[in-house]
Amino acid sequence: MVFSEVSGVAFTANPITGLRNEVVIDSTYGLGEALVSGLVTPDHYEILIDRNENVEIRLKKIGEKSIRIIGKSDGGTETLETIDNDKKVEALSDEYIIELAKLAKQVE
Structure with a gap:
C-alpha cells in the first residue's frame, strides 16, 4: 500500500464533454x-x-473532502474526519495540477 497524503483520478479526455485537449x-x-x-x-x-x-x-471547484482514509502501518485503513481548515484548502497546488495533467497526457 502507498501511504499517500493526496490521491486522485485523472482523465486524459473530459468524460462529460469528450474534449481530448x-x-x-x-x-x-x-x-x-x-x-x-x-x-x-x-x-x-x-x-x-x-x-x-x-x-x-x-476550472477549479474545491470540494469539502469531509473525511480522509489513511493506511495503517499494521495493515488496513482508518477513516478520519478532515479538520475544518483543510476542507477549504486545495489538496493539490497549481504546480502539481499542471504536472499531473502533463504526465497523464504522456501516459495516454
Whole structure:
C-alpha cells in the first residue's frame, strides 16, 4: 500500500464533454478509496493542454473532502474526519495540477 497524503483520478479526455485537449483531475486527502467510493466531494480541476503543450487550469471547484482514509502501518485503513481548515484548502497546488495533467497526457 502507498501511504499517500493526496490521491486522485485523472482523465486524459473530459468524460462529460469528450474534449481530448482537456484533462480532468479529481483529488482528495489520503487514500483514493474515499474518492472512488463516492464518500467525499473531491477537488475538481479541468485543465486545457494545447498542441504546443501550453497548459491552462480552466476550472477549479474545491470540494469539502469531509473525511480522509489513511493506511495503517499494521495493515488496513482508518477513516478520519478532515479538520475544518483543510476542507477549504486545495489538496493539490497549481504546480502539481499542471504536472499531473502533463504526465497523464504522456501516459495516454
